[in-house]
Amino acid sequence: MVKYRASSVSSPYILYSHPFLDRFAKHLREKAVAERKAKLMASYREKSDIKLLTSPVVEIASEGFPVRDNPKAPVTIVEIANYQCGYCKKVAEIMERIPTRFEGKVKLVCMDFPILSEVSRLVTRAGGVPTKVHEEKFHHPGK
Template sequence: EPSDQDIQKVYEENKSQVGGQTLEQVKPRIVQYLKGQKQEERRTAFIEELKKKYPTTVSLKPPVVNVAAAGRPERGGKNASVTIIEFSDYQCPFCKRAEDVVEKVMSTYGDKVRLVYRNYPLPFHPQARPASEAAACANAQGKFWEYHSKLFHGDGLEAEKLKTYADQVGLDRKKFDECLEKKPFTAEIDKDVKDGEKAGVTGTPAFFINGRMLSGAQPFEKFKEVIDDELVSSKKSS
């Protein structure tokens, strides 16, 4: 079981992202996250140990899910052989932690990787959907990634903060405020959630690397393992 100290640490690091919820309210999700991380670490270490003892070649292909980019915001190489589709929630503390790993992936691989962001606001995160709406409004003005960064690394997701971030990234405030009020991207966000559910997403964050699913806030090494494998596969098939 995760220690109280570790649970408290995760809570304090992500306090601004939990919408005023107390430690007791979010504790079950933090425990689940920490357990998942520990299991993944053990599994990875065990597999590495086996590989050293018994060199093997794995010929089975991992399961692949067909997930569309659906014209959502993207960055990286337009013609990259590896596409990462991320389903995320701006109020999810684990999504915030995963953002640092995503940044490392993008800086490490550059144009070899294309990242697509799709929304998956969880129903028990009241600030997640308004934040997704705001990000879509920023995207309409060509400033999605700048605004996206503010949502994850700013100091809250309250309505006034959403407008403050708009000023900080240089959006036309009149257009932005009108967009927030009219909510023209509701159907788009609903489609993201529906497509995520079809693909097997049950929580956030969830990533599909050329259709191979990585669930949760995984370490960089896990992304590297799948991306490197996909890059090798693409070279073989070209």
Template sequence: MRNLLTGTALALAFAMPGHAEGLTDMTDAERAAFRAEVRAYLLENPEVLIEVMDELEAREKVAAAARDKEMVAAQSDAIFNDAASWVGGNPDGDITVVEFIDYRCGYCRKAWQEVDQLVETDGNIRFVLKEYPILGEASVLSSRFAIAVLQLHGGDAYKQAHDALLSLRAEPTAEALARLAREMGLDPAPIMERMGAPEVTKVIEDNHRLAKTMEISGTPTFVVGGTMVRGYVPLKAMQQIVQKQRAAKEG
């Protein structure tokens, strides 16, 4: 905050009449007078700092949104058409929602059923899940299990595993995951073997590479149509984002 205030003060100072020249062009006496004038102005008008910071924040948000949009456009094929990722909802939907997920992420768990509700109630959303384990070895094991289930048993089994992993309270040890497979009616041995396969590792590595390119550092992160949504967003707000993207696409 101190650095931000200092930078704001300097910006204001250079914008004040009579100070078009830089500080380096001033004599010591002029520089001292200049600083005193800036200090007096800010003490008399402290609300200016808040106004400037609000404007700076607003401009930064606009710039970040524009950058996100550019990154989505540049990586659209990897985001939306990755054959290794699970696709649910309406495969022919007019809007695609992509979620980068970590099963050990509390906000991913919070968003889980709301996202399901979003997809189910809308009926025209194509939903893509990207395994993005970033919270340690337990996250990696969970993702390896889910990907192995997808590769061996298909989409329906994957969604079942996905839901089970998000609701799992125990640590996802090998024993816990084998037990989960049995509860799903699946033979755990091939799944446990597949978890270490290069095909599974490649999915995780590709998703991490894509996330790095798109400057995604946390979960959940969503791509909704042509924009990115970083972090948990309540259902109503997600519905509004979908409608806005849908309108932009139709327009």
């Protein structure tokens, strides 16, 4: 526990400890570290041609889901979509271009989020050719 000095009428300094002050001190230390880290990263960006990568925003357990392209690629993109969704179809058209642009560097994991129909659930359970089924459902919905 951290000791703090506080002024008092009876004594100029009294050492005391309080859980709130401990948490507040920890917060201030973490904030200072984050600020120094941000300044350091900004200076690296200015001085070099290096791209600094940040850690993933969300960890997604993608094991067991269909994988397109290189399953050992260093970068994983998880596509969470519904085969009956028009917006998901537009994104799927963009996602199809990623493997050709970043050949061997990216693996695409397809996760169905069946909110619109039973067909979406059935498609995700179709084993053997998940990539072909995935592409066909976006290009020919309802079949």
